[in-house]
Amino acid sequence: MPAYHPPHIPSSDITPKHIYLSRRNFIGAAAAAGFGFATAGDALAAPLNAVPGPYKLNEKLTPKEAVTTYNNFYEFGVNKEDPAQNSGAFKPTPWSVKVEGMVGKPKEFGLDEILKMKLEDRTYRMRCVEGWSMVIPWIGFPLSALLDQVDPLGSAKYVAFETVVRPEEMPGQSGLFQALTWPYVEGLRMDEARHPLTILAVGLYGETLPNQNGAPIRLVVPWKYGFKGIKSIVKIKLVEEQPQTTWKNSNAREYGFYSNVNPAVDHPRWSQATEQRIGEGGFFGTKRVDTLPFNGYADQVASLYTGMDLRANY
Ligand SMILES: Nc1nc2c(c(=O)[nH]1)N[C@H]1C(S)=C(S)[C@@H](COP(=O)(O)O)O[C@H]1N2
Numbered sequence: 456m457p458a459y460h461p462p463h464i465p466s467s468d469i470t471p472k473h474i475y476l477s478r479r480n481f482i483g484a485a486a487a488a489g490f491g492f493a494t495a496g497d498a499l500a501a502p503l504n505a506v507p508g509p510y511k512l513n514e515k516l517t518p519k520e521a522v523t524t525y526n527n528f529y530e531f532g533v534n535k536e537d538p539a540q541n542s543g544a545f546k547p548t549p550w551s552v553k554v555e556g557m558v559g560k561p562k563e564f565g566l567d568e569i570l571k572m573k574l575e576d577r578t579y580r581m582r583c584v585e586g587w588s589m590v591i592p593w594i595g596f597p598l599s600a601l602l603d604q605v606d607p608l609g610s611a612k613y614v615a616f617e618t619v620v621r622p623e624e625m626p627g628q629s630g631l632f633q634a635l636t637w638p639y640v641e642g643l644r645m646d647e648a649r650h651p652l653t654i655l656a657v658g659l660y661g662e663t664l665p666n667q668n669g670a671p672i673r674l675v676v677p678w679k680y681g682f683k684g685i686k687s688i689v690k691i692k693l694v695e696e697q698p699q700t701t702w703k704n705s706n707a708r709e710y711g712f713y714s715n716v717n718p719a720v721d722h723p724r725w726s727q728a729t730e731q732r733i734g735e736g737g738f739f740g741t742k743r744v745d746t747l748p749f750n751g752y753a754d755q756v757a758s759l760y761t762g763m764d765l766r767a768n769y
């Protein structure tokens with residue numbers, strides 16, 4: 456069982472320094488040597504075909520080794536290396552996603568059907584609320600395309616998402632200490648869910664998602680802090696009231712429902728003005744870059760929040 460530490464403190468702050476450093480050197484050496492850092496969760500990776508999507512990003516991609524070994528997925532443990540190491544028993548197939556609630560045509564989508572959606576390459580920045588970021592080449596499709604198939608009712612105001620609960624395959628969901636309450640749940644307002652930047656991702660770097668990144672299907676909302684990107688989704692429900700969200704339930708003062716990336720609003724325990732680009736300036740390098748409003752997507756999304764107090768609802 457992982458030792459308890461408060462959520463969202465970088466493991467470098469809580470792990471005895473020599474252990475953290477030796478782990479870091481080990482991972483760094485493996486990545487530098489250029490061999491695929493095989494992790495338990497990669498076993499089922501299969502190539503996926505996708506067409507180029509909109510929103511080109513001219514930024515250096517975060518190395519795949521970092522994207523797939525430095526993760527937050529508390530169902531597999533609270534340390535960054537836990538998801539890659541502890542997700543080998545997780546079975547992302549067979550899989551289905553129920554879409555229900557305030558819709559004219561509720562439907563359970565099988566994974567094969569989902570993989571037949573028009574898949575696009577979408578390279579996005581991802582900014583974790585902890586102060587680090589990556590640039591990830593996702594493969595996915597607009598959430599909107601899935602919603603269109605179930606005829607949302609006009610009365611539906613929000614979309615609620617749920618991660619699978621499988622304590623027998625997800626070691627962070629069993630044992631004495633539970634980091635969060637399960638299932639992990641997230642939500643978006645309908646216009647956020649419908650925004651063309653919002654995708655359901657089924658792959659990264661040209662292949663199906665590794666378990667540690669949320670196989671077989673997860674949400675990606677690039678202008679919000681990473682925790683909004685709920686992984687291994689089994690249920691999507693259209694609802695009238697603002698849904699429960701896991702991190703807000705865990706600590707409402709620190710993690711709001713909206714959680715739009717905002718360098719001007721500090722986390723109560725640290726600044727959000729800059730971020731560490733994982734993989735640049737050395738694998739776990741110290742290069743920090745400025746955090747951008749809405750994570751650099753303000754042109755496209757700021758209008759969703761006209762008239763809203765972004766300081767109170769960061
Ligand atoms: N079900 C579930 N989804 C989750 C999390 C989690 O613990 N459980 N962590 C979130 C957080 S805090 C981040 S930063 C991203 C990390 O995604 P990545 O590991 O693919 O980079 O996943 C998000 N989705």
Ligand SMILES: [Mo]
Pocket residue numbers: 527583584585680681682
């Ligand atoms: Mo995060």
